[in-house]
Amino acid sequence: MAQTDTTDAERLLLPYLLRLLPDDQAERVELATLSDDQVAERLKAVEHDLVDGYIRDTLDAVTRDRFESYYLSSPIRRERVRFAAEFLRAIDGAAGAGQAPADGAAVPLQPKRGWRLLAAAAVVVLASGTLMLMLTDRPRTGEPAAVAPPAQSEASPPSPSPSSIALVLLPQTRAVSEPPTLHVAPGVSRVRFELRLDSDDYAGYQAGLRDPRTNATVWRSTWMTLPARAGGSAVEVDVPAGLLKPQHYSLDVTGRTTAGVVHVVGSYAFSVTPP
């Protein structure tokens, strides 16, 4: 293929990938992408950037809409997006090694949210050192714990109630062998989880508490939008403490696009110790 044709084809690769070209132009690009190695390589690179842009939410609104209405309509292309999300997560994990706290590392909750954490009773750093757990306004002696029914869910992150504890979990990088450990003291009725996200690509999020022994989801939040917050995105959910037995758990976060496509965003493993 002549150099001018190649350059021309390269300029058209992005609209070609989004099927925005008229037939005659699309056919020219098609021939180039099949028979010209250089253009085929460029097509891959442009497609990677496009998919990454969608995952990282850097596409402009028009491109994003087209991506969701056309590109995501094919199972083969959805599979590419899925792989790209995993790939980027692995890359960010590798890039962040040594710069960011390790998986599950202690991240203090911020007082700006009005959680009277610092005024609260205790801060417990467990033996693993991977999790900071804060107790807020624990009831004084004899006050009954209000255990929420198993099926309860939240439409939006509720205000922290008395008898609750809170913890922050970072995206799993799979570099840590032991999951963070949670100790639920008597009298605690809810555990608020703040599940930090690598990105905020989805229109809605849902968290499910999974028992890995049975692989059953024992509790699920409703779909929610992310609250506006400084310092990165996070899904915040209150899990009834009564559901948490001494064992391993996983909180699985699912994201839903505006087109209704659902993807697994991440899993946050932790274990509960006996009271």
Added chain:
Amino acid sequence: MLTDEVREEATVTPRGFQRLLDWLDDGVASHGARYLEIRRRLVGYFDRRDRPAADDLADETLTRIARTLEREEIATRPPARYCHVVARFVLLEDIRRERRTVVLDEPRLDAVSRANSADHRDDEAGATHERRLSCLDRCLASLKPDRRELIVEYYREARREGIDRRRSLAARLGITMNALSIRASRIREGLAGCVEGCRGTRTTELLRRGPIGLSAQRR
């Protein structure tokens, strides 16, 4: 959705498959890599034309070429150009076939719907996801340090300083931005192949069976 008539044609002897591999290599032994690359391009071609059975149609294209090669030489160069010609015929036939059968072919819609549900179930289960993450880690760790460093640097979160970082990476390596993007993309594709291999999926199987296995599968 291919007809019985097509199924009958869709057979290639091992000799035909070998001739196909040699022809695609075009004088440069690639040990099957070229076949996989052309097949990947063909799948992309059919997929972008909204063909639900893009994999089958890519195999169909290569099968026809292999059968031609069993009978005669193909003079067209590069081979991929000839693949495009055949692929267009296969595409048009598939579109015609779809038009003829669209009313009675509701199972196809069901299949798509089932596939979407299956996607969702997979997501929910998370087992596949976990397996792939584990493979991805393993494959990433197995890269040579300089290649690993390149893709980490190239693809890491780039919201703030991405372009500058890529530019300085290209300068450090003494290559253009265009060459850098292609180099990073190649490593990434290699990683995807490694993940598939790690999961015991596609690549090895595709090379083992060629388009021949497809006909056995359809029968």
